[in-house]
Amino acid sequence: MAVLAAVLAGALLLPAAPGAYAAGDGLVRQEVAFRGGDGLVLHGTVLSKNGAPGPGPGIVLVGGSGPGPREEYRQEAEAFARAGITTLVYDKRTVGYSFLHRDFGLLADDALAGVQLLRARSGVNPRQVGIWGFSEGGWVAPLAAARTSDVAFVVTIGGSGYDPLRTQAWNLTTHLHHQGTGGPFRRTIAGPATRFMGATGLFPAAGHDPVPVLERLHRTPVLALWGEHDTQVPPQESAQIFHETLARSGNRHAVIGFVTGGAHNGHRTSDGFDRIGGPLFHGKKLGELAPGYAQTMTSWVRAVAAGNPPESSTAPAPVQALATTPVPGHAWYAWLAPALLVLGFAAYPVSALLRRGPVLRPVRWLAGLGLLAVMAAVACPLAVFVVGDGAAAPVVRGRPVVWLMVQGLAAAVVVSACVSAAALSRRRPAPSRAAWLRLAPVGLAAVAFVPWAVWWGIAA
CATH class of the missing domain: 3.40.50.1820 (Alpha/Beta hydrolase fold, catalytic domain)
Structure with missing residues (x-):
C-alpha cells in the first residue's frame, strides 16, 4: 500500500x-x-x-x-x-x-x-x-x-x-587515522563504542x-x-x-x-x-x-x-587503507556494563543523603571519581559519533587530549580504590546491614571497573 x-x-x-x-x-x-x-x-x-x-x-x-x-x-x-x-x-x-x-x-x-x-x-x-x-x-x-x-x-x-552503523564506524576511524589518532582510540570507536550506539538505539537505521x-x-x-x-x-x-x-x-x-x-x-x-x-x-x-x-x-x-x-x-578495486570492524547484533552488555557501574558508584553518595552506614573520605573520592570516569569514557567516543572526528582533536602522541584525561581519571579510580581498601582495613568498621548496603555497591563497581576499562580501551 x-x-x-x-x-x-x-x-x-x-x-x-x-x-x-x-x-x-x-x-x-x-x-x-x-x-x-x-x-x-x-x-x-x-x-x-x-x-x-x-x-x-x-x-x-x-x-x-x-x-x-x-x-x-x-x-x-x-x-x-x-x-x-x-x-x-x-x-x-x-x-x-x-x-x-x-x-x-x-x-x-x-x-x-x-x-x-x-x-x-x-x-x-x-x-x-x-x-x-x-x-x-x-x-x-x-x-x-x-x-x-x-x-x-x-x-x-x-x-x-x-x-549504516558499521559504515559510520569505518568512516570515523578512517578520519581519525587521517588526523593522527592511534590505534587504541580507533579500536574503542570501532568496537565497544559502536556496540553501545547500536545497543542503545542512538544510531538511526543502524541495522x-x-x-x-x-x-x-x-x-x-x-x-x-x-x-x-x-x-x-x-x-x-x-x-x-x-x-x-x-x-x-x-x-x-x-x-x-x-x-x-x-x-x-x-x-x-x-x-x-x-x-x-x-x-x-x-x-x-x-x-x-x-x-x-x-x-x-x-x-x-x-x-x-x-x-x-x-x-x-x-573494475579492479583501489587499496583500502583500513578494514571495517564487524558489529555483533544485540550487544546488550555494551550499555548494561556502564549502567551498572554508574549505579554502583552512585549508591555511595545516595546512601550518604539517607545517612545510612559509615562515611569514609577515600571511599567518597572513589565514588565521585568512578562516576566521572565512567560517564566521561562513554561521552568521549559518543561525541565523536555526534560531531565527527573533530571532537577528538587535538591529538598528542596519537591520543586525543580528552581521552588522555579520561585515562587519567581511570588511573585515579584505581588509586582511590586501593586507598579506600587500605582505609577500610585500618578502621575495620563494625559489620552491619547499613555498612554492607553502603560499601558493597561501590566496592563491586571498583572491582568491575578494571576489566570494563580494559575492554572499553581506556587502559590501552
Missing part, C-alpha cells in the same frame, strides 16, 4: 509549480512541487536539454545523509540533463527525518513519487526512468527499485555494502542490511561506482559485496566501477579528505566532477535506455 500511495502521489504535479524557463547553458529548468510517500509536499527542479528529441530517459537524484538541499547535486543534475536525460533533483524532506530518526522506506517512497512525476512528463519515456543514489541514497535507491518494476535502472555513487535488497534487483540494470579515494564508505569491501550479491541474484547487467581521482561524491580530490574546485556548499568546496565521472554515468544510462544495457563487469 505504501508503494501504491507513492505512485499515486508522485503522479500529481501540484498546480502551484511555476513554469519552465531556458537558461543560457541550453538547459530548460522547471520548478516543481509533488507529494512524497506520506503526502508531504516536496520541492524540486526538473532539468532537460533544450530542443532534445524525445521521448528520452529520465532520472531521479536521491541525495546523501543530512538535510540535502538540491543545490548540493546541481552539477550531477546538469550533467545528466546535458546528455539528454531529463532529471529531477529535489530538496530532501526534513519532516520525519532527523539525526535520531531515519526511515529509508519513507525516503524510498519519496524517490518513487519523483519517478512517477517524470514518467508522466512529455518528452520522457515512462519505461526509461531510473534512480541515482549518493551515499545514504545508495541504500535508498536500490530499496525503491526493489519495490516496483517502474524503475528502469539504478545508479549509485558511494553506496555502502554494509549497514539496515542492503544485501537482501540488492538480491531483489535481479532484473534491474545497476551501475555502482565509488570514488578512488572514498573515505566515508569502504570502497573495496562495498564493491565486493555489490558484485557478489548481484551476481548471486542472477543480475547480468551489474557494472561495478571506480572514479579515478574521485572522492566519496565522485568529485575531484587529492586524497579523499579535500575537494578541488567546484561550487561552495555551506562554506565548503564541493569539488568539480572528477574527469570521466559524468561521462561514465550518462553513457551507461543512454545505453540502458537504448535497450543495450552493458554486461556485468567489475
Whole structure:
C-alpha cells in the first residue's frame, strides 16, 4: 500500500509549480512541487536539454545523509540533463527525518513519487526512468527499485555494502587515522563504542542490511561506482559485496566501477579528505566532477535506455587503507556494563543523603571519581559519533587530549580504590546491614571497573 500511495502521489504535479524557463547553458529548468510517500509536499527542479528529441530517459537524484538541499547535486543534475536525460533533483524532506530518526522506506517512497512525476512528463519515456543514489541514497535507491518494476535502472555513487552503523564506524576511524589518532582510540570507536550506539538505539537505521535488497534487483540494470579515494564508505569491501550479491541474484547487467581521482561524491580530490574546485556548499568546496565521472554515468544510462544495457563487469578495486570492524547484533552488555557501574558508584553518595552506614573520605573520592570516569569514557567516543572526528582533536602522541584525561581519571579510580581498601582495613568498621548496603555497591563497581576499562580501551 505504501508503494501504491507513492505512485499515486508522485503522479500529481501540484498546480502551484511555476513554469519552465531556458537558461543560457541550453538547459530548460522547471520548478516543481509533488507529494512524497506520506503526502508531504516536496520541492524540486526538473532539468532537460533544450530542443532534445524525445521521448528520452529520465532520472531521479536521491541525495546523501543530512538535510540535502538540491543545490548540493546541481552539477550531477546538469550533467545528466546535458546528455539528454531529463532529471529531477529535489530538496530532501526534513519532516520525519532527523539525526535520531531515519526511515529509508519513507525516503524510498519519496524517490518513487519523483519517478512517477517524470514518467508522466512529455518528452520522457515512462519505461526509461531510473534512480541515482549518493551515499545514504545508495541504500535508498536500490530499496525503491526493489519495490516496483517502474524503475528502469539504478545508479549509485558511494553506496555502502554494509549497514549504516558499521559504515559510520569505518568512516570515523578512517578520519581519525587521517588526523593522527592511534590505534587504541580507533579500536574503542570501532568496537565497544559502536556496540553501545547500536545497543542503545542512538544510531538511526543502524541495522539496515542492503544485501537482501540488492538480491531483489535481479532484473534491474545497476551501475555502482565509488570514488578512488572514498573515505566515508569502504570502497573495496562495498564493491565486493555489490558484485557478489548481484551476481548471486542472477543480475547480468551489474557494472561495478571506480572514479579515478574521485572522492566519496565522485568529485575531484587529492586524497579523499579535500575537494578541488567546484561550487561552495555551506562554506565548503564541493569539488568539480572528477574527469570521466559524468561521462561514465550518462553513457551507461543512454545505453540502458537504448535497450543495450552493458554486461556485468567489475573494475579492479583501489587499496583500502583500513578494514571495517564487524558489529555483533544485540550487544546488550555494551550499555548494561556502564549502567551498572554508574549505579554502583552512585549508591555511595545516595546512601550518604539517607545517612545510612559509615562515611569514609577515600571511599567518597572513589565514588565521585568512578562516576566521572565512567560517564566521561562513554561521552568521549559518543561525541565523536555526534560531531565527527573533530571532537577528538587535538591529538598528542596519537591520543586525543580528552581521552588522555579520561585515562587519567581511570588511573585515579584505581588509586582511590586501593586507598579506600587500605582505609577500610585500618578502621575495620563494625559489620552491619547499613555498612554492607553502603560499601558493597561501590566496592563491586571498583572491582568491575578494571576489566570494563580494559575492554572499553581506556587502559590501552
